[in-house]
Amino acid sequence: MEKFLFYAFALLAIGSALLVVNLKNTARALFLFFITLFGMAGLFLFALADFVAITQIMVYVGGVLILMIFAFMLSNKALLSDMQNISTHFLSIPNWQSLLLSLGFLTVMIYGVITWQDQMPNWILENIKTGDIIQATDNNINQLGVKFMTQYVLPFEVISIFLLMALIGAAHLSRKEEQR
Amino acid sequence: MEELLIHIIVPIAIFGFVALFTLFAVYAERKIAGFVQDRLGPMETGKYGMLQTIADILKLLQKELITPKVADRILFATAPVLIFVAVFIGFSVVPWAPDFLPANTHTGLFFLMAVVSIDALGILMAGWGSNNKYSLLGSIRAIAQMVSYEIPVGLSLIAAVMITQTLNLNDIAFNQGILANENIYFLGLWDVSEIGGILAWNIFQAPHLIVVYIIFFIATLAECNRAPFDIPEAESELIGGFHTEYGGIRFAFIFLAEYAMMFLVSILGVTIFLGGWNTPLPNIGVIKMADWTTGLFWGIFWTLSKSLIVVGVQMWIRWTLPRFRADQLMSLCWKIMIPLAFVCMAISALWRILVMV
Numbered sequence: 162m163e164k165f166l167f168y169a170f171a172l173l174a175i176g177s178a179l180l181v182v183n184l185k186n187t188a189r190a191l192f193l194f195f196i197t198l199f200g201m202a203g204l205f206l207f208a209l210a211d212f213v214a215i216t217q218i219m220v221y222v223g224g225v226l227i228l229m230i231f232a233f234m235l236s237n238k239a240l241l242s243d244m245q246n247i248s249t250h251f252l253s254i255p256n257w258q259s260l261l262l263s264l265g266f267l268t269v270m271i272y273g274v275i276t277w278q279d280q281m282p283n284w285i286l287e288n289i290k291t292g293d294i295i296q297a298t299d300n301n302i303n304q305l306g307v308k309f310m311t312q313y314v315l316p317f318e319v320i321s322i323f324l325l326m327a328l329i330g331a332a333h334l335s336r337k338e339e340q341r
Numbered sequence: 342m343e344e345l346l347i348h349i350i351v352p353i354a355i356f357g358f359v360a361l362f363t364l365f366a367v368y369a370e371r372k373i374a375g376f377v378q379d380r381l382g383p384m385e386t387g388k389y390g391m392l393q394t395i396a397d398i399l400k401l402l403q404k405e406l407i408t409p410k411v412a413d414r415i416l417f418a419t420a421p422v423l424i425f426v427a428v429f430i431g432f433s434v435v436p437w438a439p440d441f442l443p444a445n446t447h448t449g450l451f452f453l454m455a456v457v458s459i460d461a462l463g464i465l466m467a468g469w470g471s472n473n474k475y476s477l478l479g480s481i482r483a484i485a486q487m488v489s490y491e492i493p494v495g496l497s498l499i500a501a502v503m504i505t506q507t508l509n510l511n512d513i514a515f516n517q518g519i520l521a522n523e524n525i526y527f528l529g530l531w532d533v534s535e536i537g538g539i540l541a542w543n544i545f546q547a548p549h550l551i552v553v554y555i556i557f558f559i560a561t562l563a564e565c566n567r568a569p570f571d572i573p574e575a576e577s578e579l580i581g582g583f584h585t586e587y588g589g590i591r592f593a594f595i596f597l598a599e600y601a602m603m604f605l606v607s608i609l610g611v612t613i614f615l616g617g618w619n620t621p622l623p624n625i626g627v628i629k630m631a632d633w634t635t636g637l638f639w640g641i642f643w644t645l646s647k648s649l650i651v652v653g654v655q656m657w658i659r660w661t662l663p664r665f666r667a668d669q670l671m672s673l674c675w676k677i678m679i680p681l682a683f684v685c686m687a688i689s690a691l692w693r694i695l696v697m698v
Contacts, residue, residue, distance in 0.1 A: 192416060192466055195459075211448050215455045223458030223491065227484060230465055234481070300447040302508060 167207050174200030191230050198222055209295050212302055351443050355432050363600040367394045370656050377660040404589035409472060412586065416470030421587065421594040424463035428601045430456045435608050436514045438618045438640025449510040450498060453609065454491075457564075460602070461487045464573075464583050467595070471586040479582030482667065483566055483573035489674045490563040490570075496682035497557040501613050503689040504547050504697070514617030517542050519624070519631045529696035537631035538623025542616035547696075549688045554614040556682050558651075561606035563670070565599065568659040572667055607651035608644065615651075618644045 177196035184190040198221045205214035280286075288294055295301055309317050368383070368391065375382025383390030408417055434449035436442035446452060461484050468480020505513045515521060519537035527533045527540045528548055534541075544550045563570035566582075574582035584595045611617060618640030622630035634643075665673070 186413075188469055189413065189416065192462070192469075195462055211446070212451070215448055215451050219451070219455035219458055222462060223455065224488070227461055227465065227488060230462075230469075231481075231484070234469070234477075300509075302447055 163207075167204070170200050170203035170207070173197075174204060187233060188230075191226070191233055194229075195222055195226060198226065209297055209299075209301075212305055352429075352433075355443070356429065359429065359432070359597065359601045359604070362604055363597050364394045364398065366600050366603070366652060366656075367397070369653070370659075373653070373656045374660045377657070398593065401593040402590055406589050406591065409586050412472045413470045416466050417586070418470075418591075420463050420467035420470055421591040421598075423466060424460055425594045425598040425601070427456055427459035427463055428598045428605060431605045431609075432601075434510055435605070436511045436612060436617060437644050438637045439515070439520060439635070440511065441618075441637060441640060442511055445509070445511050447507075447509050450502065450508045450513070450613070453510075453605075454495065454498065457602075457605070458491060460598070463598075467587070468583040471583070473586050475580045476583050476585045479573045479575075479579045479585070482579075483583055485667075486563055486566070486570060486573060486670060489671060490560045493556055493560040493674060493678040493682050494564060496679065496686055497553045497560065498613065500553045500682065500686045500689040501543060501550060501557075503686065503693055504543060504550065505613075506693075510612050510617075513543075514612050514619065517546070517616040518619030519635060520619075526697070529692065533623075536623045536625075537619065537635075539616070539621040540623055541619065542614070542621075544614050547689065547692050549685055549692070550614055552681070553685045553689075554610060556678050556685070557610055557614065558654075560674075560678060561610065562655060562658065563674070565602045565606060565655075567603065567655055569662040569665050570670060571659075571664060572670065575664060603652055603655055604648060607648040607655070610651060611644065611647045615647055616643075 174197055177193050177200060181190045181193050181197060184193065198217060202214040202217040205211075205217060371393070372382045372390075383393035386392040386396050408414055431453045433443045434446060434453050464480050464483045464487070468476045468478075468483075471477070502508060502513075505516060507513060507516075512522075516523060516525065518541050519535065521534055521541070524532055524534045525541045525546060527545055529546070531540075539545065544554055566573050573579075574584075579585070584592060587595060620631050620634040620639060620643055622634055624631045
Protein backbone atom coordinates (compact mmCIF):
# COMPACT_ATOMS: atom_id res chain seq x y z
CA MET A 162 0.00 0.00 0.00
CA GLU A 163 2.77 2.42 0.98
CA LYS A 164 4.79 1.51 -2.06
CA PHE A 165 1.76 2.05 -4.25
CA LEU A 166 1.14 5.46 -2.70
CA PHE A 167 4.78 6.41 -3.12
CA TYR A 168 4.75 5.58 -6.82
CA ALA A 169 1.38 7.30 -7.22
CA PHE A 170 2.76 10.51 -5.73
CA ALA A 171 5.95 10.24 -7.77
CA LEU A 172 3.95 9.71 -10.95
CA LEU A 173 1.71 12.64 -10.03
CA ALA A 174 4.69 14.93 -9.45
CA ILE A 175 6.63 13.94 -12.55
CA GLY A 176 3.64 13.67 -14.87
CA SER A 177 2.19 17.00 -13.87
CA ALA A 178 5.62 18.65 -14.05
CA LEU A 179 6.02 17.40 -17.61
CA LEU A 180 2.56 18.71 -18.45
CA VAL A 181 3.33 22.08 -16.84
CA VAL A 182 6.27 22.72 -19.15
CA ASN A 183 4.45 21.41 -22.21
CA LEU A 184 1.08 23.12 -21.90
CA LYS A 185 0.51 26.04 -24.25
CA ASN A 186 -2.11 27.51 -21.95
CA THR A 187 -0.03 29.34 -19.33
CA ALA A 188 -2.91 29.80 -16.90
CA ARG A 189 -3.69 26.11 -16.86
CA ALA A 190 -0.01 25.28 -16.52
CA LEU A 191 0.22 27.49 -13.45
CA PHE A 192 -2.79 25.85 -11.86
CA LEU A 193 -1.38 22.45 -12.74
CA PHE A 194 1.81 23.40 -10.96
CA PHE A 195 -0.23 22.98 -7.78
CA ILE A 196 -0.48 19.25 -8.50
CA THR A 197 3.30 19.07 -8.87
CA LEU A 198 3.85 20.80 -5.55
CA PHE A 199 1.23 18.61 -3.94
CA GLY A 200 2.91 15.47 -5.25
CA MET A 201 6.24 16.72 -3.96
CA ALA A 202 4.70 17.32 -0.53
CA GLY A 203 3.45 13.74 -0.59
CA LEU A 204 6.95 12.51 -1.36
CA PHE A 205 8.33 14.51 1.57
CA LEU A 206 5.89 12.64 3.80
CA PHE A 207 7.53 9.38 2.79
CA ALA A 208 10.86 10.78 3.99
CA LEU A 209 9.20 11.29 7.41
CA ALA A 210 9.53 15.04 6.88
CA ASP A 211 5.91 15.93 7.59
CA PHE A 212 6.83 19.42 8.70
CA VAL A 213 8.64 20.09 5.43
CA ALA A 214 5.71 18.65 3.49
CA ILE A 215 3.24 20.97 5.16
CA THR A 216 5.57 23.93 4.81
CA GLN A 217 5.81 23.11 1.12
CA ILE A 218 2.02 23.35 0.76
CA MET A 219 1.79 26.43 2.94
CA VAL A 220 4.60 28.47 1.40
CA TYR A 221 4.50 27.34 -2.20
CA VAL A 222 0.79 26.87 -2.73
CA GLY A 223 -0.49 29.48 -0.30
CA GLY A 224 2.12 32.05 -1.21
CA VAL A 225 4.42 31.57 -4.18
CA LEU A 226 1.95 29.95 -6.57
CA ILE A 227 -0.70 32.56 -5.90
CA LEU A 228 1.84 35.32 -6.48
CA MET A 229 2.87 33.64 -9.73
CA ILE A 230 -0.74 33.56 -10.89
CA PHE A 231 -1.12 37.20 -9.90
CA ALA A 232 2.01 38.11 -11.84
CA PHE A 233 0.61 36.21 -14.81
CA MET A 234 -2.70 38.03 -14.60
CA LEU A 235 -1.08 41.44 -14.31
CA SER A 236 1.37 41.00 -17.19
CA ASN A 237 0.26 42.17 -20.62
CA LYS A 238 -0.43 40.00 -23.63
CA ALA A 239 2.65 41.07 -25.64
CA LEU A 240 4.99 39.98 -22.88
CA LEU A 241 3.25 36.64 -22.58
CA SER A 242 3.35 35.90 -26.28
CA ASP A 243 7.07 36.72 -26.25
CA MET A 244 7.54 34.12 -23.56
CA GLN A 245 5.60 31.55 -25.52
CA ASN A 246 7.57 32.19 -28.70
CA ILE A 247 10.86 31.28 -27.08
CA SER A 248 9.83 27.72 -26.47
CA THR A 249 9.03 27.10 -30.15
CA HIS A 250 12.67 27.23 -31.22
CA PHE A 251 14.02 23.95 -30.04
CA LEU A 252 17.73 24.70 -30.14
CA SER A 253 17.71 28.24 -28.78
CA ILE A 254 20.12 29.13 -25.96
CA PRO A 255 17.78 28.61 -22.96
CA ASN A 256 17.18 25.06 -24.10
CA TRP A 257 20.89 24.32 -24.24
CA GLN A 258 21.34 25.66 -20.77
CA SER A 259 18.48 23.64 -19.39
CA LEU A 260 19.75 20.54 -21.16
CA LEU A 261 23.14 21.05 -19.56
CA LEU A 262 21.55 21.52 -16.17
CA SER A 263 19.36 18.45 -16.43
CA LEU A 264 22.29 16.35 -17.65
CA GLY A 265 24.32 17.57 -14.69
CA PHE A 266 21.58 16.57 -12.27
CA LEU A 267 21.23 13.21 -13.96
CA THR A 268 24.98 12.59 -13.55
CA VAL A 269 24.81 13.49 -9.88
CA MET A 270 21.87 11.15 -9.33
CA ILE A 271 23.45 8.27 -11.23
CA TYR A 272 26.64 8.80 -9.28
CA GLY A 273 24.65 8.69 -6.07
CA VAL A 274 22.83 5.53 -7.01
CA ILE A 275 26.06 3.78 -8.03
CA THR A 276 28.01 4.72 -4.91
CA TRP A 277 25.27 3.95 -2.40
CA GLN A 278 23.63 0.99 -3.98
CA ASP A 279 25.83 -1.69 -2.40
CA GLN A 280 25.67 -0.53 1.18
CA MET A 281 24.30 2.29 3.22
CA PRO A 282 26.80 4.94 4.36
CA ASN A 283 28.55 4.22 7.62
CA TRP A 284 26.79 6.92 9.60
CA ILE A 285 23.39 5.46 8.74
CA LEU A 286 24.48 1.96 9.76
CA GLU A 287 25.89 3.31 13.01
CA ASN A 288 22.71 5.15 13.85
CA ILE A 289 20.61 2.08 13.17
CA LYS A 290 22.86 0.12 15.54
CA THR A 291 22.53 2.67 18.33
CA GLY A 292 18.79 3.10 17.73
CA ASP A 293 19.18 6.81 16.97
CA ILE A 294 16.51 6.90 14.28
CA ILE A 295 13.23 8.72 13.69
CA GLN A 296 9.99 6.77 13.77
CA ALA A 297 6.94 7.80 11.77
CA THR A 298 5.04 8.63 14.96
CA ASP A 299 7.81 10.73 16.53
CA ASN A 300 7.25 14.39 17.19
CA ASN A 301 10.16 15.95 15.34
CA ILE A 302 8.91 19.54 15.48
CA ASN A 303 10.63 20.08 18.81
CA GLN A 304 13.87 18.71 17.41
CA LEU A 305 13.57 20.98 14.39
CA GLY A 306 13.05 23.99 16.63
CA VAL A 307 16.02 23.17 18.83
CA LYS A 308 18.26 22.54 15.82
CA PHE A 309 17.21 25.80 14.18
CA MET A 310 18.04 27.77 17.29
CA THR A 311 21.35 26.06 18.05
CA GLN A 312 23.21 24.19 15.34
CA TYR A 313 21.75 25.99 12.33
CA VAL A 314 21.16 29.41 13.85
CA LEU A 315 23.52 31.23 11.49
CA PRO A 316 21.94 30.00 8.23
CA PHE A 317 18.54 30.58 9.77
CA GLU A 318 19.37 34.19 10.60
CA VAL A 319 21.00 34.76 7.21
CA ILE A 320 17.83 33.54 5.51
CA SER A 321 15.68 35.81 7.64
CA ILE A 322 17.87 38.80 6.79
CA PHE A 323 17.65 37.85 3.13
CA LEU A 324 13.87 37.77 3.35
CA LEU A 325 13.88 41.11 5.14
CA MET A 326 15.98 42.55 2.31
CA ALA A 327 13.45 41.27 -0.20
CA LEU A 328 10.64 42.85 1.81
CA ILE A 329 12.39 46.21 2.01
CA GLY A 330 13.15 46.04 -1.70
CA ALA A 331 9.52 45.31 -2.53
CA ALA A 332 8.33 48.16 -0.33
CA HIS A 333 10.82 50.51 -1.95
CA LEU A 334 9.81 49.51 -5.48
CA SER A 335 6.11 49.92 -4.82
CA ARG A 336 6.52 53.34 -3.19
CA LYS A 337 5.48 56.37 -5.13
CA GLU A 338 8.24 58.66 -6.32
CA GLU A 339 8.55 61.69 -4.12
CA GLN A 340 7.29 64.92 -5.66
CA ARG A 341 10.02 67.47 -6.20
CA MET B 342 -10.33 -4.10 6.30
CA GLU B 343 -11.87 -2.64 9.42
CA GLU B 344 -9.33 0.18 9.38
CA LEU B 345 -10.14 0.90 5.76
CA LEU B 346 -13.82 1.03 6.60
CA ILE B 347 -13.15 3.60 9.32
CA HIS B 348 -11.21 5.66 6.83
CA ILE B 349 -14.27 5.72 4.63
CA ILE B 350 -16.95 6.15 7.27
CA VAL B 351 -15.32 9.07 9.10
CA PRO B 352 -15.10 11.41 6.07
CA ILE B 353 -18.65 10.53 5.09
CA ALA B 354 -19.84 11.29 8.61
CA ILE B 355 -18.03 14.63 8.57
CA PHE B 356 -19.43 15.42 5.14
CA GLY B 357 -22.90 14.59 6.37
CA PHE B 358 -22.39 16.83 9.34
CA VAL B 359 -21.12 19.70 7.20
CA ALA B 360 -24.04 19.39 4.82
CA LEU B 361 -26.52 19.26 7.68
CA PHE B 362 -24.81 22.18 9.38
CA THR B 363 -25.01 24.22 6.18
CA LEU B 364 -28.72 23.57 5.82
CA PHE B 365 -29.29 24.53 9.42
CA ALA B 366 -26.96 27.53 9.28
CA VAL B 367 -28.54 29.04 6.17
CA TYR B 368 -31.92 28.86 7.84
CA ALA B 369 -30.51 30.33 11.05
CA GLU B 370 -28.77 33.05 9.08
CA ARG B 371 -31.97 34.10 7.36
CA LYS B 372 -33.91 34.02 10.59
CA ILE B 373 -31.23 36.08 12.35
CA ALA B 374 -31.22 38.51 9.44
CA GLY B 375 -34.97 38.75 9.79
CA PHE B 376 -34.70 39.37 13.50
CA VAL B 377 -32.00 42.04 13.12
CA GLN B 378 -33.91 43.81 10.36
CA ASP B 379 -37.21 43.53 12.21
CA ARG B 380 -38.98 41.23 9.77
CA LEU B 381 -39.96 37.57 9.82
CA GLY B 382 -37.51 35.87 7.46
CA PRO B 383 -38.62 32.71 5.59
CA MET B 384 -42.13 31.76 6.69
CA GLU B 385 -43.79 30.09 3.70
CA THR B 386 -42.21 26.65 3.36
CA GLY B 387 -43.09 24.40 6.25
CA LYS B 388 -43.76 25.49 9.82
CA TYR B 389 -41.91 28.81 10.41
CA GLY B 390 -40.20 28.27 7.05
CA MET B 391 -38.15 25.37 8.41
CA LEU B 392 -38.16 23.51 5.09
CA GLN B 393 -36.96 26.58 3.17
CA THR B 394 -33.29 25.56 2.91
CA ILE B 395 -34.19 21.97 2.05
CA ALA B 396 -36.30 23.29 -0.79
CA ASP B 397 -33.39 25.53 -1.81
CA ILE B 398 -30.92 22.67 -1.92
CA LEU B 399 -33.35 20.49 -3.89
CA LYS B 400 -33.69 23.29 -6.41
CA LEU B 401 -29.92 23.67 -6.66
CA LEU B 402 -29.34 19.92 -7.09
CA GLN B 403 -31.71 19.53 -10.02
CA LYS B 404 -30.55 22.63 -11.87
CA GLU B 405 -28.78 22.27 -15.18
CA LEU B 406 -25.01 22.73 -15.16
CA ILE B 407 -24.27 25.70 -17.36
CA THR B 408 -20.71 26.42 -18.45
CA PRO B 409 -20.16 29.77 -20.14
CA LYS B 410 -19.07 29.47 -23.77
CA VAL B 411 -15.70 31.18 -23.37
CA ALA B 412 -14.90 29.75 -19.94
CA ASP B 413 -11.91 27.52 -19.37
CA ARG B 414 -13.93 24.33 -18.96
CA ILE B 415 -11.44 22.34 -16.88
CA LEU B 416 -10.63 25.12 -14.44
CA PHE B 417 -14.29 26.10 -14.22
CA ALA B 418 -15.32 22.56 -13.31
CA THR B 419 -12.50 21.79 -10.86
CA ALA B 420 -12.60 25.06 -8.90
CA PRO B 421 -15.68 24.33 -6.72
CA VAL B 422 -14.35 20.87 -5.91
CA LEU B 423 -10.95 22.27 -4.94
CA ILE B 424 -12.53 24.99 -2.80
CA PHE B 425 -14.67 22.51 -0.95
CA VAL B 426 -11.99 19.82 -0.56
CA ALA B 427 -9.51 22.33 0.87
CA VAL B 428 -11.92 23.30 3.61
CA PHE B 429 -13.14 19.74 4.10
CA ILE B 430 -9.63 18.32 4.70
CA GLY B 431 -9.24 20.91 7.44
CA PHE B 432 -11.81 19.03 9.52
CA SER B 433 -9.54 15.97 9.61
CA VAL B 434 -7.43 17.21 12.51
CA VAL B 435 -10.01 18.99 14.67
CA PRO B 436 -10.85 17.24 17.97
CA TRP B 437 -14.49 16.76 18.95
CA ALA B 438 -14.08 15.07 22.31
CA PRO B 439 -11.24 13.59 24.42
CA ASP B 440 -9.15 11.52 22.00
CA PHE B 441 -12.03 11.61 19.54
CA LEU B 442 -10.72 13.12 16.33
CA PRO B 443 -10.19 11.85 12.79
CA ALA B 444 -6.39 12.21 12.75
CA ASN B 445 -4.20 12.75 15.78
CA THR B 446 -1.02 14.28 14.33
CA HIS B 447 1.76 16.29 15.88
CA THR B 448 1.47 18.87 13.13
CA GLY B 449 -2.32 19.23 13.34
CA LEU B 450 -2.66 23.00 13.53
CA PHE B 451 0.04 23.65 10.95
CA PHE B 452 -1.54 21.12 8.61
CA LEU B 453 -4.89 22.81 8.97
CA MET B 454 -3.47 26.23 8.15
CA ALA B 455 -1.69 24.81 5.10
CA VAL B 456 -4.70 23.04 3.59
CA VAL B 457 -6.96 25.98 4.23
CA SER B 458 -4.57 28.17 2.24
CA ILE B 459 -5.29 25.96 -0.79
CA ASP B 460 -8.77 27.44 -0.67
CA ALA B 461 -7.37 30.69 -2.07
CA LEU B 462 -6.08 28.84 -5.12
CA GLY B 463 -9.55 27.40 -5.76
CA ILE B 464 -11.11 30.85 -5.60
CA LEU B 465 -8.55 32.20 -8.04
CA MET B 466 -9.25 29.23 -10.29
CA ALA B 467 -12.98 29.95 -10.20
CA GLY B 468 -12.42 33.61 -11.00
CA TRP B 469 -10.05 32.96 -13.88
CA GLY B 470 -11.94 29.98 -15.25
CA SER B 471 -15.25 31.84 -15.45
CA ASN B 472 -13.75 34.31 -17.92
CA ASN B 473 -15.93 37.07 -16.59
CA LYS B 474 -14.53 40.36 -15.39
CA TYR B 475 -16.73 40.48 -12.32
CA SER B 476 -15.60 37.02 -11.33
CA LEU B 477 -11.96 37.88 -11.91
CA LEU B 478 -12.20 41.11 -9.94
CA GLY B 479 -14.02 39.32 -7.17
CA SER B 480 -11.43 36.60 -6.97
CA ILE B 481 -8.54 39.08 -7.03
CA ARG B 482 -10.18 40.95 -4.18
CA ALA B 483 -10.76 37.71 -2.35
CA ILE B 484 -7.15 36.62 -2.70
CA ALA B 485 -5.73 40.00 -1.72
CA GLN B 486 -7.89 39.85 1.37
CA MET B 487 -7.24 36.21 2.22
CA VAL B 488 -3.47 36.44 1.76
CA SER B 489 -3.28 39.57 3.90
CA TYR B 490 -5.52 38.23 6.63
CA GLU B 491 -3.68 34.94 6.76
CA ILE B 492 -0.88 36.86 8.50
CA PRO B 493 -2.88 37.99 11.57
CA VAL B 494 -4.46 34.54 11.73
CA GLY B 495 -1.04 32.92 11.64
CA LEU B 496 0.45 35.35 14.15
CA SER B 497 -2.42 34.93 16.59
CA LEU B 498 -2.14 31.16 16.31
CA ILE B 499 1.61 31.40 16.93
CA ALA B 500 0.92 33.49 20.02
CA ALA B 501 -1.40 30.77 21.29
CA VAL B 502 0.92 27.92 20.32
CA MET B 503 3.74 29.59 22.24
CA ILE B 504 1.61 29.15 25.35
CA THR B 505 0.51 25.59 24.57
CA GLN B 506 3.92 24.45 23.28
CA THR B 507 2.40 21.98 20.87
CA LEU B 508 0.80 21.99 17.44
CA ASN B 509 -1.23 18.89 18.19
CA LEU B 510 -4.84 20.05 18.46
CA ASN B 511 -5.72 17.07 20.64
CA ASP B 512 -3.03 17.98 23.17
CA ILE B 513 -4.01 21.64 23.02
CA ALA B 514 -7.57 20.73 23.94
CA PHE B 515 -6.39 18.32 26.66
CA ASN B 516 -4.34 20.96 28.43
CA GLN B 517 -7.32 23.22 29.03
CA GLY B 518 -9.30 21.18 31.52
CA ILE B 519 -9.30 18.61 34.27
CA LEU B 520 -7.73 15.94 32.06
CA ALA B 521 -4.57 18.01 31.52
CA ASN B 522 -1.17 16.34 31.60
CA GLU B 523 0.50 19.32 33.26
CA ASN B 524 -0.42 21.84 35.92
CA ILE B 525 -2.65 24.66 34.73
CA TYR B 526 -2.61 28.07 36.32
CA PHE B 527 -5.48 30.56 36.15
CA LEU B 528 -3.85 33.87 35.13
CA GLY B 529 -0.51 32.19 35.84
CA LEU B 530 -1.09 32.29 39.58
CA TRP B 531 -3.76 29.90 40.83
CA ASP B 532 -3.40 26.15 40.20
CA VAL B 533 -6.70 25.05 38.67
CA SER B 534 -5.65 21.61 37.41
CA GLU B 535 -8.25 19.97 39.66
CA ILE B 536 -10.90 22.64 39.31
CA GLY B 537 -10.97 22.95 35.53
CA GLY B 538 -13.99 24.51 33.95
CA ILE B 539 -13.89 27.92 32.36
CA LEU B 540 -10.92 28.91 34.55
CA ALA B 541 -8.62 26.47 32.77
CA TRP B 542 -9.28 27.68 29.22
CA ASN B 543 -6.35 29.08 27.34
CA ILE B 544 -7.77 32.60 27.30
CA PHE B 545 -7.74 32.57 31.11
CA GLN B 546 -4.44 30.75 31.46
CA ALA B 547 -2.83 33.74 29.80
CA PRO B 548 -5.19 36.73 29.75
CA HIS B 549 -3.61 38.45 26.74
CA LEU B 550 -4.97 35.55 24.68
CA ILE B 551 -8.37 37.24 24.95
CA VAL B 552 -6.98 40.01 22.73
CA VAL B 553 -5.40 37.35 20.52
CA TYR B 554 -8.72 35.57 20.21
CA ILE B 555 -10.43 38.78 19.15
CA ILE B 556 -7.74 39.30 16.49
CA PHE B 557 -8.17 35.69 15.40
CA PHE B 558 -11.94 36.04 15.24
CA ILE B 559 -11.87 39.23 13.16
CA ALA B 560 -9.17 37.89 10.84
CA THR B 561 -11.01 34.62 10.27
CA LEU B 562 -14.16 36.56 9.42
CA ALA B 563 -12.11 38.05 6.59
CA GLU B 564 -10.69 34.62 5.70
CA CYS B 565 -14.23 33.32 5.21
CA ASN B 566 -15.14 36.39 3.13
CA ARG B 567 -17.93 37.13 5.56
CA ALA B 568 -19.42 40.54 6.16
CA PRO B 569 -18.16 43.10 7.11
CA PHE B 570 -15.29 41.83 4.96
CA ASP B 571 -17.40 40.58 2.05
CA ILE B 572 -16.10 42.87 -0.69
CA PRO B 573 -15.17 39.83 -2.83
CA GLU B 574 -18.87 39.05 -3.11
CA ALA B 575 -20.21 42.56 -2.97
CA GLU B 576 -23.51 42.17 -4.82
CA SER B 577 -24.02 45.84 -5.40
CA GLU B 578 -20.79 46.28 -7.38
CA LEU B 579 -19.60 42.82 -8.47
CA ILE B 580 -22.87 40.91 -9.12
CA GLY B 581 -21.73 37.92 -7.03
CA GLY B 582 -17.96 37.98 -7.04
CA PHE B 583 -16.00 34.90 -8.00
CA HIS B 584 -19.07 32.66 -8.12
CA THR B 585 -21.09 34.82 -10.50
CA GLU B 586 -21.09 32.23 -13.28
CA TYR B 587 -21.77 29.22 -11.12
CA GLY B 588 -25.09 27.51 -10.86
CA GLY B 589 -26.60 24.26 -9.73
CA ILE B 590 -24.55 21.78 -7.78
CA ARG B 591 -21.30 23.65 -8.40
CA PHE B 592 -22.69 26.71 -6.71
CA ALA B 593 -23.95 24.45 -3.95
CA PHE B 594 -20.39 23.25 -3.37
CA ILE B 595 -19.01 26.79 -3.17
CA PHE B 596 -21.78 27.67 -0.77
CA LEU B 597 -21.10 24.52 1.26
CA ALA B 598 -17.43 25.42 1.42
CA GLU B 599 -18.22 28.90 2.70
CA TYR B 600 -20.35 27.60 5.54
CA ALA B 601 -17.93 24.75 6.25
CA MET B 602 -15.16 27.34 6.51
CA MET B 603 -17.25 29.35 8.98
CA PHE B 604 -17.69 26.30 11.13
CA LEU B 605 -14.06 25.24 10.73
CA VAL B 606 -12.65 28.55 11.94
CA SER B 607 -15.17 28.59 14.78
CA ILE B 608 -14.25 25.11 15.98
CA LEU B 609 -10.56 25.94 15.54
CA GLY B 610 -10.89 29.06 17.67
CA VAL B 611 -12.88 27.11 20.22
CA THR B 612 -10.26 24.36 20.35
CA ILE B 613 -7.32 26.69 20.73
CA PHE B 614 -8.67 29.51 22.85
CA LEU B 615 -12.00 28.52 24.39
CA GLY B 616 -11.16 25.15 25.88
CA GLY B 617 -12.14 22.85 23.03
CA TRP B 618 -14.33 20.03 24.33
CA ASN B 619 -13.75 21.04 27.94
CA THR B 620 -16.72 21.95 30.05
CA PRO B 621 -17.15 25.56 31.20
CA LEU B 622 -18.42 24.33 34.60
CA PRO B 623 -15.71 24.14 37.29
CA ASN B 624 -15.40 21.73 40.21
CA ILE B 625 -16.53 23.61 43.31
CA GLY B 626 -15.74 21.70 46.48
CA VAL B 627 -17.80 18.51 46.54
CA ILE B 628 -19.89 19.58 43.57
CA LYS B 629 -17.75 18.00 40.86
CA MET B 630 -19.48 19.68 37.94
CA ALA B 631 -16.38 19.45 35.72
CA ASP B 632 -15.96 15.73 36.41
CA TRP B 633 -19.64 15.08 35.69
CA THR B 634 -19.67 16.95 32.41
CA THR B 635 -16.52 15.54 30.83
CA GLY B 636 -16.67 12.59 28.49
CA LEU B 637 -17.25 11.55 24.93
CA PHE B 638 -20.79 12.81 24.50
CA TRP B 639 -20.33 15.81 26.75
CA GLY B 640 -17.21 16.63 24.75
CA ILE B 641 -19.10 16.58 21.48
CA PHE B 642 -21.89 18.58 23.09
CA TRP B 643 -19.56 21.30 24.39
CA THR B 644 -17.57 21.51 21.13
CA LEU B 645 -20.75 21.81 19.12
CA SER B 646 -22.48 24.30 21.36
CA LYS B 647 -19.43 26.54 21.71
CA SER B 648 -18.77 26.48 17.97
CA LEU B 649 -22.39 27.15 17.14
CA ILE B 650 -22.41 30.13 19.48
CA VAL B 651 -19.33 31.49 17.69
CA VAL B 652 -21.04 30.92 14.33
CA GLY B 653 -24.04 32.75 15.73
CA VAL B 654 -21.84 35.71 16.61
CA GLN B 655 -20.44 35.66 13.07
CA MET B 656 -23.97 35.90 11.69
CA TRP B 657 -24.95 38.59 14.16
CA ILE B 658 -21.93 40.65 13.05
CA ARG B 659 -22.79 40.11 9.41
CA TRP B 660 -26.22 41.62 9.76
CA THR B 661 -25.14 44.42 12.07
CA LEU B 662 -22.06 45.99 10.52
CA PRO B 663 -21.82 47.64 7.10
CA ARG B 664 -19.27 46.50 4.54
CA PHE B 665 -15.67 47.70 4.76
CA ARG B 666 -14.06 49.57 1.88
CA ALA B 667 -11.04 47.84 0.33
CA ASP B 668 -8.50 50.35 1.67
CA GLN B 669 -10.07 50.35 5.14
CA LEU B 670 -9.88 46.59 5.10
CA MET B 671 -6.19 46.61 4.28
CA SER B 672 -5.28 49.33 6.75
CA LEU B 673 -7.18 47.48 9.49
CA CYS B 674 -5.16 44.38 8.69
CA TRP B 675 -1.70 45.86 8.22
CA LYS B 676 -1.77 48.85 10.54
CA ILE B 677 -3.78 47.60 13.49
CA MET B 678 -4.12 43.84 13.63
CA ILE B 679 -0.64 42.73 12.58
CA PRO B 680 1.26 45.07 14.96
CA LEU B 681 -1.13 44.10 17.75
CA ALA B 682 -0.62 40.43 16.98
CA PHE B 683 3.14 40.92 17.09
CA VAL B 684 2.88 42.60 20.48
CA CYS B 685 0.75 39.71 21.72
CA MET B 686 3.31 37.26 20.38
CA ALA B 687 6.04 39.01 22.37
CA ILE B 688 3.84 38.94 25.48
CA SER B 689 3.27 35.22 24.90
CA ALA B 690 6.99 34.58 24.80
CA LEU B 691 7.56 36.56 28.00
CA TRP B 692 4.56 34.93 29.66
CA ARG B 693 5.86 31.48 28.83
CA ILE B 694 9.36 32.23 30.08
CA LEU B 695 8.58 34.34 33.14
CA VAL B 696 5.15 33.24 34.38
CA MET B 697 4.46 29.67 33.26
CA VAL B 698 8.06 28.44 33.64
